[in-house]
Amino acid sequence: MELAVFGATGTVGRAVVARALLEGHHVKALVRPRPRPRQHLLDPSVEVVPGDAKDPAAVLTTLEGADAVLSSLGGFDDPASMGAGTVNVLAGMSALGIRRLVVMQGFHLDFPGDPDNLGRRVILPLLWLGNRRLLPESRAMADAVRSSDVDWTVVRAPRVVEGPVTSQPRTGHLRLGPWSSVTRGDVARLMLTCLTDPTTIRTAPMIATTRRSRQLQNTEVSAPASRRRP
Numbered sequence: 001m002e003l004a005v006f007g008a009t010g011t012v013g014r015a016v017v018a019r020a021l022l023e024g025h026h027v028k029a030l031v032r033p034r035p036r037p038r039q040h041l042l043d044p045s046v047e048v049v050p051g052d053a054k055d056p057a058a059v060l061t062t063l064e065g066a067d068a069v070l071s072s073l074g075g076f077d078d079p080a081s082m083g084a085g086t087v088n089v090l091a092g093m094s095a096l097g098i099r100r101l102v103v104m105q106g107f108h109l110d111f112p113g114d115p116d117n118l119g120r121r122v123i124l125p126l127l128w129l130g131n132r133r134l135l136p137e138s139r140a141m142a143d144a145v146r147s148s149d150v151d152w153t154v155v156r157a158p159r160v161v162e163g164p165v166t167s168q169p170r171t172g173h174l175r176l177g178p179w180s181s182v183t184r185g186d187v188a189r190l191m192l193t194c195l196t197d198p199t200t201i202r203t204a205p206m207i208a209t210t211r212r213s214r215q216l217q218n219t220e221v222s223a224p225a226s227r228r229r230p
Contacts, residue, residue: 001195004063004098005029006053006089007072007081009041011160012104015188016070017042023192030062053085056092063092068100068195074141079133083140090148099151102194104187107156107176108135109142111204119177126178153194154204157182165189166209174206182209 003020007013008029020027021043028047042048051058053073063069071089074082086103093101108123127134145152158176163183171190174180186209194200 001025001067002065003027003195004066004069005071006059006062006069006085007074007104008046010072010075011162012072012157012184012187014041015184016072016104016191017046019185019188019192020070021045028062028066030058053081053088056088059085059088060092060095063089063096063098066096066098068102069093069098070102070191070195072104074105074134074138076131076134079131079137083137083144086141087144090144090150093150094148100195101145101148101150101152102155102191103141103145103152104155104157104191105138105141107158107174107180107206109138109154109156109204111154111156111173113173115173115175117175117177119175119180123178151201153200153202155187155191155194156204156206157187158206158208160184160187161209163209168210170208170210171205174208176206176208180208182207 003025005013005017005027008017009031017027017029028049029042030049030051030053032052033050049058049062051061053059069089071086073085108120108127124135142154145154158180161181161183164185166183166186169182169186186207190207
């Protein structure tokens with residue numbers, strides 16, 4: 001597919017781009033030229049569009065020719081891009097007739113079917129302390145996505161850590177908290193899987209990497225070649 005990727009140079013975005021290329025997709029990514037260009041973090045085959053997600057014209061240029069859209073906009077350093085940026089993405093998708101959107105955000109966002117657990121209540125003040133704009137911007141993003149007419153999926157994650165795809169990530173409506181984590185490889189794989197899985201349309205699965213899965217992955221990597229599984 002022709003994929004438009006927003007947030008491509010972030011922790012999750014780089015993994016998403018790498019996974020998309022591995023699966024044979026063509027990637028066009030919007031990359032901010034300031035305060036410093038970061039396109040060197042991406043594979044040379046990625047078609048880079050300089051600009052900001054808060055600029056509707058740059059977003060539209062990135063979307064042109066796309067079959068689907070992947071977004072991991074936002075974070076503590078730039079929460080405003082989640083709200084305004086996602087609104088621009090949705091408007092551009094509507095103008096160009098693009099249907100499929102997969103967005104990644106935190107598990108603090110509420111969706112029907114979520115369990116009521118202590119971890120959800122504990123994480124909210126921590127996010128507020130990290131950046132007071134993060135909660136309202138992420139909720140505005142989720143509201144804009146849910147009220148749109150595109151075929152959306154919101155992948156919700158706890159703390160994202162370095163790491164590849166693992167064998168047994170948990171997905172669904174999970175009881176997560178500040179102690180939970182997920183590898184960026186697992187997030188990227190789920191986002192790409194959702195693109196072609198119609199059962200995930202208008203759903204918001206959570207994902208977390210189990211401790212046992214990460215232990216198995218580390219054992220596999222560190223084992224002598226003669227002992228590794230084929």
